[in-house]
Every structure is written in structure tokens, then in C-alpha cells.
Amino acid sequence: MFPTPIEKRSRAAQITYQSLLPLALILWLLPLIAVMLFSIRPFSDFGAGNYWGMPSSFEFFTNYGRVFFESDMPRYLMNSVLITVPTVVGAVALSCMTGFALGIYRFRGNLLIFFMFIAGNFVPFQILMVPVRDLTVNMGLYDTKLGLVLFHIAFQTGFCTLFMRNFIRALPYELIEAARVEGVAEWRIFWFVVLPLMRPAIAALAVLVFTFIWNDYFWALVLTQGPGAQPVTAGITSFNSQYVAQYHLMSAGSIVAAIPPVAIFFLMQKHFIAGLTLGAVK
Amino acid sequence: MTDTSRDTATWMQRNRMTVTPILFLLPGLLFFTVYVIIPIFQSFQISLYDWDGLGAATYVGLENYRELGTDRNFEISLWNNVRWLALYLLAIPMGLFIALFLNQTVVGIRLYKSLFFFPFVLSQVVVGLVFSWFYLPREGLLNAVLQFFGLGTVNILGDPDLATYGIIAAGLWPQTAYCMILYLTGLNAVDPEQVEAGRLDGAKGWKMLWYVILPQLKPATFIAFVVTIIGALRSFDLISVMTNGGPFGSTRVLSFYMFEQALGEYGFRMGYGSAIAVVLFLIMLVFIGYFLWQMWRDERAARHG
Structure with missing residues (x-):
């Protein structure tokens, strides 16, 4: 197998790899995660400039309900x-x-x-x-x-x-x-x-x-x-x-x-x- | 049973090895000829006419092609196609890199692989929307991150010098995922004995990758090249969704410019549009010819080998 299986490497390498995985994934899917976060916000958040802070309310059902x-x-x-x-x-x-x-x-x-x-x-x-x-x-x-x-x-x-x-x-x-x-x-x-x-x-x-x-x-x-x-x-x-x-x-x-x-x-x-x-x- | 029916039965019997394939091919071939093969030739023909799609068409010879020679927008589109081709190929090494990163057997790795592949399943329209929101100067996450690190904001899609690169970056996202999955499947089939032998010979890291692994990944690399080049030249959806050719026509490529000329808001110029399509087709034909030649060689090798 190539590259060398991680379980044959040092403990430190294994821990680094295990923690890199989720980080890399989040980075990779970042644009998509951003859209998902947008889709559960209320409209008022956008007016108030609150794009990335905590949503002022959780509007999953309202937003998707309106789409449907x-x-x-x-x-x-x-x-x-x-x-x-x-x-x-x-x-x-x-x-x-x-x-x-x-x-x-x-x-x-x-x-x-x-x-x-x-x-x-x-x-x-x-x-x-x-x-x-x-x-x-x-x-x-x-x-x-x-x-x-x-x-x-x-x-x-x-x-x-x-x-x-x-x-x-x-x-x-x-x-x-x-x-x-x-x-x-x-x-x-x-x-x-x-x-x-x-x-x-x-x-x-x-x-x-x-x-x-x-x-x-x-x-x-x-x-x-x-x-x-x-x-x-x-x-x-x-x-x-x-x-x-x-x-x-x-x-x-x-x-x-x-x-x-x-x-x-x-x-x-x-x-x-x-x-x-x-x-x-x- | 009458004599005639026995005759037909025997005729069928005698010629079944010829008749059967013809009957089985007929429906598919008919569809394909009507909707794909004939239209190619028709487009060549239409490109010699001045036609608005409704009224009578006027024969103008090579006039449309002569006009292309002086059309600044055509030139921009052509250059953007070159940019797309060159930069889109980055998907191949990037895909290989991610595949090597993920080719492990830790817990949950299958889910990671699927999630890394996931952008490819999204339609290009959704990818385009996702990225245009990602790039938004005020609401976009990219600028939020840049500001967090104390950098200024950029309006990528609003800047004629950057917009094309912004769109290509969006296109690289699903394309890299595609190349990644090709390489992951390829890595699965790498002969472990050769890897061991390489290790005994002292090959490590880059050397191992270059001399032992990559030669075995050749089929995956070939397909990655085919789908990436075709994908680069087919780019249309992302441009249409993200910038609609703008700002100031700076993100047009041939496929988009053709659509704009033939069906866009500036009127229907079917002839001129077809001339652009013919140019794009001829560019693609160089690659298609090369791909087919490669496949034909494999086919012959399989037959005689």
C-alpha cells in the first residue's frame, strides 16, 4: 500500500493525521458549509450584517417551508x-x-x-x-x-x-x-x-x-x-x-x-x- | 407451418450472426445519428449562412469566419479557453494529492472519502451559486476570513482581471474531487509486491511515487486527462450562473459566447454562433482524435495480446 499505512508510523504521526482529517474536510467543504449556515438564518440577520455570528433565531423550517x-x-x-x-x-x-x-x-x-x-x-x-x-x-x-x-x-x-x-x-x-x-x-x-x-x-x-x-x-x-x-x-x-x-x-x-x-x-x-x-x- | 415461413426461418437462421447485431444496433444508432451525428454536419452548413433562426437564410460563404478574425470578444473568449485548459489541469495533481492523503485505513475513512468526493455530485449550477455567494464582497465567507486576518476585501467576480480565475477555482472544486476518486480507485489496484520490492531497493517518498506508483496509475491518469480537458472546454454552466459573461465580457469562453450569439438577448445570429461552435469543435477534435488513437491502440493490443 502507498503511502505507508499510518498505523505503521509513530504515535505522533497518527495523532497528527487523525486531527488533520476533519480540518481538511471542513476546509474543503467550506463554501458549502457557508451556504448551509445561510439557509437556516432569518432574513433580519442579513439586514443587521450578522452573516457569520450566531443566528438570532433558528429558521430551518420557515426557510425550507417557504421553498416548498x-x-x-x-x-x-x-x-x-x-x-x-x-x-x-x-x-x-x-x-x-x-x-x-x-x-x-x-x-x-x-x-x-x-x-x-x-x-x-x-x-x-x-x-x-x-x-x-x-x-x-x-x-x-x-x-x-x-x-x-x-x-x-x-x-x-x-x-x-x-x-x-x-x-x-x-x-x-x-x-x-x-x-x-x-x-x-x-x-x-x-x-x-x-x-x-x-x-x-x-x-x-x-x-x-x-x-x-x-x-x-x-x-x-x-x-x-x-x-x-x-x-x-x-x-x-x-x-x-x-x-x-x-x-x-x-x-x-x-x-x-x-x-x-x-x-x-x-x-x-x-x-x-x-x-x-x-x-x-x- | 407454410413453406414461406419456413423459408424465412431458415434465412434468419443462416444470417442470424449478421441480422442480430443490426437489429440490436438499430434503435440506438438511429437516435444517435439523428440527434448527434447529423447535427454536427448541419452546424458546419449553418455556419456558412446568415440566419436569424426564423426567416430565410442567406448564403455568405466564409464571411462569418472572416468576422471572427476581427471580433475582439471572440479573441477574449479564445484566450479564456486557454486559461481554462491550463488551470483546469491542476485538478489532476490536486486530486492525486488528496487521494494519497486519504489512502489510509483509519476508522471512518470511507465517510471522509465520500465527503471529499461530494462536490462532484452537485450540479454545476449549485456549485456556481455556492461560490458566487462565497465570493460576495459583503456577505461572502471568503472576505470574512480575509478580514479576520487583517487583509482587505476583494470583489473577485466584479473585477475583470480576476473573475475568470474565480470561476475556474469554482470549477476546480468538483473536478479535483473527480480526479481524486479516479486515483483512489487506481491506488487500490497498485500491486503491493512492487511497492515492497521498491522499498527493499530503498525507494521512498517522491522516488517511490514517481518510479513505482505513477506508472501503475497510468490508466487513471489517462481518464483524468480526458475528463478534465473535455470539462475545461465544455465550461458553460459556471460562467452563465456566476457572471453571465461579465464583467464587461471578460469571462466569456467560446461555448458561452456561442450561446450568447445564437440565443442571447442581442438577437439570434445562428450562422455566426455556429461558426464559433465549429471553431470550438475543431479545437476539441484535436483532443478527441488523440484520445481515440490511444483507445484504439489499447483495443488492438487487447485483441492481439
């Missing part, structure tokens, strides 16, 4: 859910299939198609922006959740295919050959042999795509405009212009907007990290 009951925030959150969940399902389903095709079969153009998916996944969004917006407007899907979902599924398929194909490549190929010798139809091999083995990959991708899509801002800006379809990342800016300079509400609002992916991350950490490393770093 007096603003469009719940609607934005609901939109985010209705955009994110179908995208996750769609992108994972499509990429299970593309990954299977590219990972199992040998045919001309296999690698070319695979690299096209990877390359497309890296392009700047701006090169797609005008045509995709045009296409969405022409389909009558501008400012709808479906318009966003369709684009997100398409774009995420690039990344998901990369992931799925590499995962399937690493499966024992003898299993598939054995099934073929038994005369099992190809689609049955996909459904009964390969798919059950892909469960960890599906979990990892689902968690990852959920976070990516929930946090998307650019496409929300390009393809939607009102509380009817806007997800929470875009909604938060309208929320903030509604409560200009009311830092206690703005900070509570952004914490609420951030909670779902954070919760998913803490619940499914193992899958999340497996996904992030693209399966390339074992």
Missing part, C-alpha cells in the same frame, strides 16, 4: 424527475442493446461504429445546439419534457454504449458459445444469458446517468423556457430572481435542488464510483 410551499420549486423538482427517470430507462435500454451488438458480434464496421459513439460523446454541446433546437421546434416539442428526454437519451447513448460494450467484452465468452451450441436463439441469449450478468453495469449506469441528467443546465436552457417543463437547475435561476438578495431563501432553494443526486450518490456509492471510472480503472 410558496415557490415553483416543487414543480421544477417534479419536472426534473419526469425528465431524468425516462432518460435513464431509455438510455440504459438502448445501450444494453448496442453494447450487446458491439461486444459480442464480429462484423465489418464494428469498431468504427463503437468509436463513433465514443467520439460523439465528447463533442461540445454547442456544435449540436442550433440543429437540435431546430429539430425539437419542428417536431412541436420545444418547451416540453419529451423534447428534452429524447435528446438526452440520444446523447447519453454514446457514453452508455462505451460503458456497456466494454463491460460485455469482459464477460466470459464461453457462456455465449455454449448457449449457441445448445441452439439457443440469439435474442434469447441476450435476454437470458447476457442481461442477467449485466446487472451491476446497469445499476452503475443508471446512477450515473441520473446524476448527469438531473444536473444538466445547458440543454434545459436551450430546449425549455417556463415552469411547465423546466427542470430544477434552470428553475433555480428564476427562483433566485424571485427572491433577489434573500440569501436565506436562495441558499435553501439550491440545497433542495441538489439533494436528489446527493441522496442517490450516498445510497448507491459503490455503483456510482464503478461507473465513473468507466470500468477502465479496476
Whole structure:
């Protein structure tokens, strides 16, 4: 193990390390801690210039209550859910299939198609922006959740295919050959042999795509405009212009907007990290 | 069963190794082509037109690109992209440093690792908001700390010379967390025997890191480079949230300037915007080409090795 395990070092080193850990963490999360502290203060504190002293009262419930009951925030959150969940399902389903095709079969153009998916996944969004917006407007899907979902599924398929194909490549190929010798139809091999083995990959991708899509801002800006379809990342800016300079509400609002992916991350950490490393770093 | 159906069955049977992959690829490929591949070419085409997105488009040839050559804002954006690229790469050594710091087995270390990684899970919009409040001249914690140490206040996002660096610092926060997790996973897989062998040869500290550990972390470093470079060139959300390109347009980057031209409040210049997008795309293509070449080499090595 590198660096040298701390338990093999001197007692003094161990104590220093143990006390450095929380200190470093507080420093690392300082900007976030500041926002959390803001979100439980009463408005009057800001007028009185009491930013960092003791809060004059503890207003956790008032501030978060107002975010939930007096603003469009719940609607934005609901939109985010209705955009994110179908995208996750769609992108994972499509990429299970593309990954299977590219990972199992040998045919001309296999690698070319695979690299096209990877390359497309890296392009700047701006090169797609005008045509995709045009296409969405022409389909009558501008400012709808479906318009966003369709684009997100398409774009995420690039990344998901990369992931799925590499995962399937690493499966024992003898299993598939054995099934073929038994005369099992190809689609049955996909459904009964390969798919059950892909469960960890599906979990990892689902968690990852959920976070990516929930946090998307650019496409929300390009393809939607009102509380009817806007997800929470875009909604938060309208929320903030509604409560200009009311830092206690703005900070509570952004914490609420951030909670779902954070919760998913803490619940499914193992899958999340497996996904992030693209399966390339074992 | 009729004859024809038996014929199709046998045809399917004979060609199943060709037909199956095509059928499985079709839906994904269709989506991807319509929404990603074709739009790239369309953008190239639109960049040759003068178009407001609604009326008729006028063909202007390379006029849009000629205009870019004299556009001061384009130049500023390009330079800011260079700053983003150069400074964003700091996330890699910083991530490695934190990963080495956290690669221990003391009680509660798992929670520490998750909490250090945590900024990456936040959306860039939230990161942008958190940092713009952190930088506030009056209410911000940064200035409160500076004053505590007897230093003057700075208005980072209000100063055209500092604002871009302030935004990049905000971007480095989640990016460092990402690189950290890549290296933590990589460090897990480092061969303990090689480390022992290195120790017996008297390698310690920096030498051990440089000659024994880093070569084994190569896959992690490669991915860290890929995601950091792509992330740097994609920076949009933070700029939009923190400064909206200001003050005086000093924080624009190509991706943001493109959006401003094509969909911003100054009118819809789709053609000109597309020309900016094409330039950004070509810059990115250099990196994408390099990444793909690397992956292709690995792929070939895996096949023949």
C-alpha cells in the first residue's frame, strides 16, 4: 500500500493525521458549509450584517417551508424527475442493446461504429445546439419534457454504449458459445444469458446517468423556457430572481435542488464510483 | 407451418450472426445519428449562412469566419479557453494529492472519502451559486476570513482581471474531487509486491511515487486527462450562473459566447454562433482524435495480446 499505512508510523504521526482529517474536510467543504449556515438564518440577520455570528433565531423550517410551499420549486423538482427517470430507462435500454451488438458480434464496421459513439460523446454541446433546437421546434416539442428526454437519451447513448460494450467484452465468452451450441436463439441469449450478468453495469449506469441528467443546465436552457417543463437547475435561476438578495431563501432553494443526486450518490456509492471510472480503472 | 415461413426461418437462421447485431444496433444508432451525428454536419452548413433562426437564410460563404478574425470578444473568449485548459489541469495533481492523503485505513475513512468526493455530485449550477455567494464582497465567507486576518476585501467576480480565475477555482472544486476518486480507485489496484520490492531497493517518498506508483496509475491518469480537458472546454454552466459573461465580457469562453450569439438577448445570429461552435469543435477534435488513437491502440493490443 502507498503511502505507508499510518498505523505503521509513530504515535505522533497518527495523532497528527487523525486531527488533520476533519480540518481538511471542513476546509474543503467550506463554501458549502457557508451556504448551509445561510439557509437556516432569518432574513433580519442579513439586514443587521450578522452573516457569520450566531443566528438570532433558528429558521430551518420557515426557510425550507417557504421553498416548498410558496415557490415553483416543487414543480421544477417534479419536472426534473419526469425528465431524468425516462432518460435513464431509455438510455440504459438502448445501450444494453448496442453494447450487446458491439461486444459480442464480429462484423465489418464494428469498431468504427463503437468509436463513433465514443467520439460523439465528447463533442461540445454547442456544435449540436442550433440543429437540435431546430429539430425539437419542428417536431412541436420545444418547451416540453419529451423534447428534452429524447435528446438526452440520444446523447447519453454514446457514453452508455462505451460503458456497456466494454463491460460485455469482459464477460466470459464461453457462456455465449455454449448457449449457441445448445441452439439457443440469439435474442434469447441476450435476454437470458447476457442481461442477467449485466446487472451491476446497469445499476452503475443508471446512477450515473441520473446524476448527469438531473444536473444538466445547458440543454434545459436551450430546449425549455417556463415552469411547465423546466427542470430544477434552470428553475433555480428564476427562483433566485424571485427572491433577489434573500440569501436565506436562495441558499435553501439550491440545497433542495441538489439533494436528489446527493441522496442517490450516498445510497448507491459503490455503483456510482464503478461507473465513473468507466470500468477502465479496476 | 407454410413453406414461406419456413423459408424465412431458415434465412434468419443462416444470417442470424449478421441480422442480430443490426437489429440490436438499430434503435440506438438511429437516435444517435439523428440527434448527434447529423447535427454536427448541419452546424458546419449553418455556419456558412446568415440566419436569424426564423426567416430565410442567406448564403455568405466564409464571411462569418472572416468576422471572427476581427471580433475582439471572440479573441477574449479564445484566450479564456486557454486559461481554462491550463488551470483546469491542476485538478489532476490536486486530486492525486488528496487521494494519497486519504489512502489510509483509519476508522471512518470511507465517510471522509465520500465527503471529499461530494462536490462532484452537485450540479454545476449549485456549485456556481455556492461560490458566487462565497465570493460576495459583503456577505461572502471568503472576505470574512480575509478580514479576520487583517487583509482587505476583494470583489473577485466584479473585477475583470480576476473573475475568470474565480470561476475556474469554482470549477476546480468538483473536478479535483473527480480526479481524486479516479486515483483512489487506481491506488487500490497498485500491486503491493512492487511497492515492497521498491522499498527493499530503498525507494521512498517522491522516488517511490514517481518510479513505482505513477506508472501503475497510468490508466487513471489517462481518464483524468480526458475528463478534465473535455470539462475545461465544455465550461458553460459556471460562467452563465456566476457572471453571465461579465464583467464587461471578460469571462466569456467560446461555448458561452456561442450561446450568447445564437440565443442571447442581442438577437439570434445562428450562422455566426455556429461558426464559433465549429471553431470550438475543431479545437476539441484535436483532443478527441488523440484520445481515440490511444483507445484504439489499447483495443488492438487487447485483441492481439
